[in-house]
Amino acid sequence: MTRDQTFDGTRPAAPAARIDESTVGGAAVVAVDGELDVGNIDVLRRPLVVAAQASDTVVMDLSAVTYLDSSSISLLVAESAGLRARRAELRIVAPAGGRARRVFALSGVERGLALFETVDAALAARREGLDLW
C-alpha cells in the first residue's frame, strides 16, 4: 500500500473568528473575537468595507483577537488610508500587552494607525475629532 503523507484539506481546523457589527452614536463598531490569518481574512474584509461606507468613523475592536498576521495589517493599513482620503477615520482598539498591539509593533505600522486602549476611548476621540474639525 502506498503511503502518501499529504493532506486533503478537509481537516476541520480552520481558524475561527467571530465578527460583531454594531453602531454606537453614529460610529460603526466592528469587533473581532478569535484568530485572523491569511486563510480567513476575508471574514473581516466585507464588514470593514460595509462599515466604511455607512459611517465616517469606523472603530475596529481587536482587543479579543488572539492571533493576527500580516494579512490583517495589510487590510487595516489599506482601509485606513482609504478612509482618510475621504476625511473619514479608522480607529483601532488594540490594548497594550494584547496580541494585536504586539503585531502592530512587529510590523512597524504603529505610528501610521490610530490606536486606542478601549472602545470607549476610540468613541470619545471621535467626538474630540469632530469638535476639532
Next chain:
Amino acid sequence: MTERIPSSRVLVVDDREENLAALRAVLEPLHVPVVEARSGEDALRELLAAEFALILLDVDMPNLNGFETADLVKRHPRTSHIPIIFLTAFDEPLARAAEGYRFGAVDYIAKPCDPFILRAKVRVFLDLHDQGVLLARQAEQLERHVEQLRVSRTALADAQRIANLGSWEYEPSTGRVRGSRQFHEIFGLADDTPLPVATELFARVWLDGGRSRGDALLHTASRANFEGELRRPDGSVRHVVIHVEPRADALTMIGTIQDVTDQREARRALDAVLGALERERELVQLFQSAVAAPALPHAPEAQVSYCYRPAESAVVGGDWYDVLELPGGEILLAIGDVAGHGLAAASAMAEIRTAFRVLSMRESRPAQIVEELNRYVTRARPDVFATMLLLRFDPRTGTCTMSNAGHLPPLELGGAEVTLHTYELDPPLGTALSRSNREVTFTLEPDHTLVLYTDGLVERRGEALDEGLRRLTERVASMRPDDAELADRFVGACAGDDLRDDVAVLSLHHRGARPVMSLTLPADIREVAPLRTTVRRWLHAFGGADDDVEDTVLALCEVVANACIHAYAPGVDGTIRVDGVIEGDDVRLTVADDGKWRPEGGRVGGHGLRMAAAATRELSIDREDGGTTVVISACFKTTRRDESVPSRP
C-alpha cells in the same frame, strides 16, 4: 459373377458315395465351397451350422428321405429361404416330381444328370443368392441412409427451431417462395398455409431502420446479408437477419432468415448488466480510494499508519477508516464496517464517512458523534447496518476517549503483553436496539500503540471470533509498537490466510513529547491554521512562554504563508516541509519548498517576512533554483521585557 459372397456354399445330400463324387466333379469348375451330407439328418445338422446358398437333395435316402428332409428345411425359419434342387432317378414317375415341387423344390433334376445343365442351374441359383445378399446389404445401407437423413432432417429442423432460423427458396420466374417450417413460424404464418408471393412476403420486412422495403433484397445479384424489422400479421415486430444467395443456375435464389429479437434483447440486457457492473466497480473504487488515504495528523506525538486491503474476490466491501485533527489538537480516529459488499455498501460507507466528518466539526465527544451517526443511518440509510469505533486521542495527555458501536475491540501493543480493550459495546449503527452511548476513557502511555481493525483481519470461516482474536494477538505480540508501517505489518501477518473479506487497519502510536518534529503539508494557506495549533502545542509542551511562543508561531506562519503564495503558481500542487528542533530555550524551524520564487503580482504589502524577522532572533533565506529554504531561530521561553521593537529602516 467374379466374386462370391462367403455364404455361397452348396450342400450336397446323397447317401451314395459314388453320387457324391460325381456331383463334386460337376460342381468343381464353379469354385464354390461344397459341403457333403450322407443323410437327411446329416444335412439338417450342416444347415444349422452354416449358411448355404443352395441344397442339392437326393430324394431316395434311407430313414429321412429327400421330401421329408425338404419339409423340415422349409419349416425352419433359418433355412426356409434356401432353394432346393431335387435329384432323382431317371425312371421316377412324373408324379413324384410334382410332389417335389410341393415340398418347396425350385427344380428337379433326374440322375444321371447332364453336368452342363446341372452346373448352369447351380450357377444361376448361386448368382441369385449373391445378388439377394448384396441387395439385402444395399437395402440395409439404404435404410441406414434413410434413417440418417431422417435424423439429420429432424436435427436440421431442431437446429432451425433452436436458432430461430428458417430457410427459403425463391423462383423469380414464378414469384413463388418455398420455406421451411421455421420460415413460416418466423413470418407468423401457419405451417400448412401457402405462402404469398415473394414480393408481398418480403415487403413485410423493413430494412435500414425502416427506410427501405425488404422486397428489394430479391433483386440481389450476389450473396448478401440484410438486417431489418419484420412486421407480422398479428402486429408484432421481430428483428430478423436475412441471408440471400443466388444459385449458380441463376434461376432460383436460396436464403435463410433468422429471428434475432431474443438474442438482441438478451445481449442488450447483458450489456446493461455488464455496464452496470463496470460502473459499480468504478464507483466502488472511487469511494474506496477516497477513504484509503486520510490526512495524517500534524501532532508530533502521534504516529498514525493505515492499510486497506481489498478482498481477494475483488468484490469491494464496506470497510472504512478516517483520521481527523480537531481544532483543539486532539485526534479523532474512526474505523467502521458497513455490512454487505458492492455499491450499496461502498456508497453507504462513503455517506457515513462524510456524515462523520461533518458531525466532527461541531461535536468532539465520540459517543455524541456515534449517536448522531446512528440517527443519520437509521433515517437516511435504513438498508444499512454498520459497526463503528470512534476514538479521540489527546496527544498532550495520552487520554483516549472511545465509543464503540458493535466493532471489534482495539488492540494495544507496548505493554508486557498484548491487550484487547474489550469494554461493553453499544449496538451497531442502523439497529433499533437501545443504546447506552457510553464513552470509555483510558490512557495510552507513551511508546504504546493502539491498533483498530476490521473483522476481515480475524474472522475465518467456520471459526469462533475468540479464536481469531487469540490468533491475532499471538501473531502481533512480537511487533514493534513504534513501527512506522505497523498497519501494513498487521495485514501482512494475515497474508497467508484466505482473505474473503476486505481488511482495514489503523494504528496510532503515542510517541510522547519529542523535541524534534517534521511535517510535510500542501502549499495551501488553509494549512497554516492547523500548523499553528500543532507548533503552539509542541512549544508549550516543552515549557514555552505564551508571548514568545506566539511570536515564534507568527514568524513561522508568515514564512509558510509566503511560501504558499510565492513558491507555486496558482493551481500547481506543491508541498512545504517544516522541521523543528528544540535545544534548551531555543527552537530552530526550517521551512523548505521546492518551487520557483515568483514575485508577488500586483499586491502591495509584504509585511510578512519583515514581521517574521522582527519576531525572531534570526531569520535566513536561501533561494535556489530547486526551491527556497528559510531558517528561523527563536528563543521561546523568556518572558518578554517590554513592548519595544527594534527600529528598522
